Amino acid sequence: MDTKDVARTTIDDQLDALVALSHRIHAHPELKFEEEQSSKWTAGLLADAGLPVEFGIYDLPTAFSTRVGNGPLHIAICAEYDALPGIGHACGHNIIAASAVGAGLALARLADDLGITVTVIGTPAEEGGGGKVMLLERGAFDGVHAAMMVHPGPVDVLEPRVSAVAHFEVRYTGRESHAAAAPQLGVNAADAFTVAQTAIGLLRQHLRSTDQVHGFIAHGGDAPNIVPAHTEGRWMVRASTIAELGEVRPRIEHCFEAGSIATGAALAIEDVSPVYSHMEHDHGLAAAYRANSETLGRDYDTGAQMTFSTDMGNVSLAMPSIHPCIAIESGGAMNHQPEFAAACINASADRAVRESAIGMAWTAIDAATSSLRERLLAPAG
Secondary structure (H helix, E strand, C coil): CCHHHHHHHHHHHCHHHHHHHHHHHHHCCCCCCCCHHHHHHHHHHHHHCCCCCEECHHHCCCCEEEEECCCCEEEEEEECCCCECCCECCCCHHHHHHHHHHHHHHHHHHHHHHCEEEEEEECCCCCCCCHHHHHHHHCCCCCCCEEECCEEECCCECCCEECEEEEEEEEEECECCECCCCHHHCECHHHHHHHHHHHHHHHHHHCCCCCEEEEEEEECCCCCCECCCEEEEEEEEEECCHHHHHHHHHHHHHHHHHHHHHHCCEEEEEECCCCECCCCECHHHHHHHHHHHHHCCCCCCCCCCCEECCCHHHHHHHCCEECCEEECCCCCCCCCCHHHHHHCCCHHHHHHHHHHHHHHHHHHHHHHHCHHHHHHHCCCC
C-alpha cells in the first residue's frame, strides 16, 4: 500500500470519530477566545490516538499544538473552532477542526517514512480575534516550511480572494441632557455616528472596487428623551492588500472624525484585533492540492470565486501556505447566514470533512516526495 492509500485508509478508519467531532463542535458553538470545550475536543481526538498534545500554548488558553516526526521538512495543519455571535457555526469551523485532525492523524502515521515533521496547531479566534497572528508573532510557526487549511463554502475555490482587514471599535462621548427641556445643553453622540455613516456612504463612490467598509452600532443611547452621551460600534475596513488597507483606513477614520467635529462629541478608535493581511497562495502547493482534490471528485473549472478575510493571510506572508475552499450543499446560502450554519452538519459537510483531510494529507505527501520539497526547504530569499 503506498503512502496516499495509507493516509486515506487512516482517515476512513477515523471518519466516524471525525464527523462526530464536527457535529459536537457545531452543537456547542463558542465565541473567539472562549472555545474551551471545542479546543479540548479537537485536541482530545489527537491525544486519544496517542499523539502528544501541548495545551494553552503561547499564553492562549484555547490554543494547542501536536507535533509528530523529526524530519527536516516541517508542515503545519491549522485547525479553527470558534463560532459567530448569534448564528453559531455559520462559517463551518467545525468542519475545519475535524478535517485538520484527520489530516494530522494520517500524516502522523507516515511522518518518519516521509522525512517530515507534522504539527497540528489549534488556532483560536479567527472570527475577529486574530489568534493565528498572535501565534505567529509568539513563535508557534517558527521552523514551519508550509502551512495549510481548508475552509467550507458554497463553492469549490482553489485560491480565494482574501482581503486584508482591520477590525476596530468606535466610541463617541457627548453630554446628556433632557431632549425636550434643554436639548441645547446636550452633545449628541448618536448624531456623530449619523454624520460618520453619511460621510462613509458618500466616500464609497471614490473607493476602489476592492475596498470595503461595514459595521454596526452596538449602543446608540439609553432613552429617547435623553440626549445620547455614549455610543459605540464595531467596524471593519478591507482592501485587496495590506498596503492598500493602509491607504483606505485613514480615509474611513476621517469620516468618524467628521462626526466628532460636527457634533462636538469626543472620538475614540481602538483596534479590537491584530490587522489581518491579504493571502498569498503558494501556487505549487495549490496545484498539488487541486490534483488531489480532483481525484476525489472536486471541480475547480466553474469560475466560482469567494472573497473574505482570514488571519491565515498573515501566516501566508511568513511561509508558503494554502487556504482553498471546499463546497458543501447549502441551498444557495453563503457563509455567515443561518442557513449555511444548518448546512454545516449535512451529508455534504461530512463528506467535506473527509475530502479536506485527505486532500491536505495527500498534498503534504506530495510536498515531501516531489520537487516541492527542495523548494520548501530552500533558505528564504
